[in-house]
Structures are given as C-alpha cells and as structure tokens.
Amino acid sequence: MVALLEPAVVDKATTLETLLETPAGKRMMTCIQCGTCAGTCPYGEHMEFAPRLVINMLRGGFIDEVIKSDSLLRCVACYACLAKCPRGIRLTDVLLPLVKEQVLVTRTEIPAEFQKSLENMHRYGNPMGESPRKRAAWTATAGTKIPILAEVKRTVDVLWFVECYPSFYARGQDNCRAVAKLFQALGVDFAILGNEEKCAGECGQVTWESGLFESLAEDNMKLFKKYQFRRIVTADAHAYNAFHFRYPMFGLTQPAEHTTQFFARHLDQLKPRLTRPVNRTVTYHDPCCLGRATGSYDEGRALLQAIPGVKLVEMVHNRVNSICCGGGGGGMWLDTYYKQKGMERLSERRVREAVATGADVLAVSCPYEISRFEDALKTVPHDKPMVVRDVVELLAESLA
Ligand code: SF4
Ligand code: SF4
Helix, strand or coil, X not given: CCCCCCCCCCCCCCCCCCHHXXXXXXXXXXXXXXXXXXXXXXXXXXXXXXXXXXXXXHHHCCHHHHHHCCHHHHCCCCCHHHHHCCCCCCHHHHHHHHHHHHHHHHCCCCCHHHHXXXXXXXXXXXCCCCCHHHCCHHHHHCCCCCCEHHHHCCCEEEEEXXXXXXXXXXXXXXXXXXXXXXXXXXXXXXEECHHHCCCCCHHHHHHHCHHHHHHHHHHXXXXXXXXXXXXXXXXXXXXXXXXXXXXHHHCCCCCEEEHHHHHHHCHHHHHHHECXXXXXXXXXXXXXXXXXXXXXXXXXXXXHHHCCCCEEECCCCCHHHCCCCXXXXXXXXXXXXXXXXXCCCHHHHHHHHHHHCCCCEEEECCHHHHHHHHHHHHHCCCCCCCEEEEHHHHHHHHEC
C-alpha cells in the first residue's frame, strides 16, 4: 500500500494568507499548468475555475475572483486531481479547503440543504440533525452485547468509532451489525463511545469549515484522552481519513484503521470461518477517502476474494481511476444544487459502470455509498437485479 498523503502536511493554523510560506504552498508555485487536474476532475467541465486555474489565480494574486465564483461548490473532494498531479501538489486536502472556507464566509447564498447539514453538525454533532441521545440506540438490535467505554472502565484493544450514518440510518446499521458479528467471531476486545461520540468532522475540514472540524475534533479528542484504547477502527472511510491525517495534529497518538484494513489484517484468522457461500458476481467501488487518499486499494478486494462463491469483476474505472460517488466534499447535501445546474449525479455515472459489468452486487466500503448508490439504482435502467452491499456485510453473510 502506497500512502499518497502524509499526516500534518500543513499546520492546523495555516490559512490562505500563510499557505505560500509552507512547504505545501511552495510546492504549489511549481505547478506546470499541465491541466491534468482539470482533465481528471469529474466536474471540471462545470467549473469556472478548475484546479489548474485556481493555482494560476493564486499565483497571479487573483484568488478573490475564485472565491467570488461558485466554482468550488462543485468540488466533491474526490482526490483525483491530487492523485494525478505530476508535481505532487496537494489540491484536495490543502489548497481547495482553504479557498472553500473563504467561499463560505463570503457568499450570502449557500445551498439550503448544505447549510442545514453544517448547522446540524454544529448543533447536534451529526449532519442529519438527529438527537445525540439516540446515537447508540442501534446497539439494541446488534444481536450481541456492544460494550460502551464509559461502562467497561478498562483499556480495550479497539475503540470502534461508529460514526453518523452507521449510527442513525437503518441501512448503515446493517453495517454495524455485520462489524459486531465479525468482531465477535474474531474475539476482538472492543468498545464504542456510545452517545458521547460526535461526527469525526471530515466533511467540515475537507469541505468548508476548519472551525467546525476543529470543534468536533477537540470534542472527540477529549474522549480519546479520557479512555484507554490501543487503536481506532471505523467503517467510515471519511472518519478514517480524518483520524489518519488530521487528528494527529490534535494529539491523537493511537493508529487508526478502516474496517477493510482491520479485517484484511486478520484474514488468516477469518478465512476458515467464511464457510457459507455467497454465490454472487461482485464489483467493488473504491471510496476516494480510502483509495486515492491513502493508496488502500487491495484490502477490500482481498476480503471479497476470500468469500466462497464470490466472483469479482472490475468496473472500467477502478483503483486510482475510480469515479467518485459524488458524496464527498459536501456533495451528500448538494444534489439539489447540482441538479439545478444541470450536472449529472456522479452516483448515477458510477452505477451505469457497475451495471455494465454484469455484476449483481455493487460492493462498497463507505457508508455514504450505500445510500447514494441505492438511490442511483432507482433511476439508472438495469435489466438484471443489482444490490448494494458493504464488504463487511458480505463477509458477515459468509460467516458460519
Ligand atoms: S496537475 Fe498539478 S502541475 Fe498540472 S496543472 Fe494541475 S496542479 Fe498544476
Ligand atoms: S478533488 Fe475531485 S472534484 Fe475536487 S477539484 Fe479535485 S478532481 Fe475536482
């Protein structure tokens, strides 16, 4: 696995004004204006200022023009421009968030659904506006006891960070039940934060609001310091991304793993337990926050190939060339805005590719993708039935 990004690329105090004094900012000045970033951007054709032009405007002292436009509302933080840039310029995780933050401060009109999600994160600690008191309600349906850190009162091996979509959404909770079943099968010593947990804040950071991200990160860090655990495991690719790259700036010392990475690391132990065949043709979608952002392409595929009966087929765009589901960078809450602008939903573009493989399962490893692709399947024509399943759901289905 090749990590494209390293933690602490810029200091958390870096602003658009101070960016060019940092090593990441100095690298931006080496842009050769090749246009690879703009060409690879899934929404590049809809942007007045695609990434190449953002750099050009920054270098020319005209960044205010970019801030005044709504160009970067169309960025779904997919890491494609960053992954393909021959100069290693950090667009997705450094430059674009700093510009977007200024867009948010400057614009008088923010798409309503997006604005609401940011307000909900501030107020309730989750973008859906659900009551924080219900965050752990899903545990009643887990089929096994889910220990809560405040109650176990000892060091645990794994802090399972559940995150918002798996905690509150019915389909996300299927993922929770599958993770719980797999942890139990492996004898993992784990616990969750329960109702104390708050959104990891990745969308606040990579999206628009570093202040929101910092507030959520500081709240979660207080909990991480209050309890004892050896590692964090999460099924949410966005949360994993935040813990891996950003939380070390706030004092996180324990390693973080995505569930696909954790279970792939335990595959020798798990494989003899995967005895129930899942006779399906499966195609795997690489989540941007896991694939292009961290180079973690193999783990999800290794897990699928370990399941008896699974036949793995690839979509035309896979691994580094995978097409974003359109949910990152705030895209989860910008579908109405994109539709008004005549932009195709990326989830539909991706589902068309999945259908073309002839697969009957679209396997994912990020909770955003479940709802995005299940929605897209309602509108994209397909003759053969197709279902969306998280990789861990398929693993749990195969457990004896
Ligand atoms: S891909 Fe990199 S070097 Fe090429 S225009 Fe974009 S930022 Fe500049
Ligand atoms: S992160 Fe993705 S959507 Fe955003 S500018 Fe880069 S390629 Fe385009």
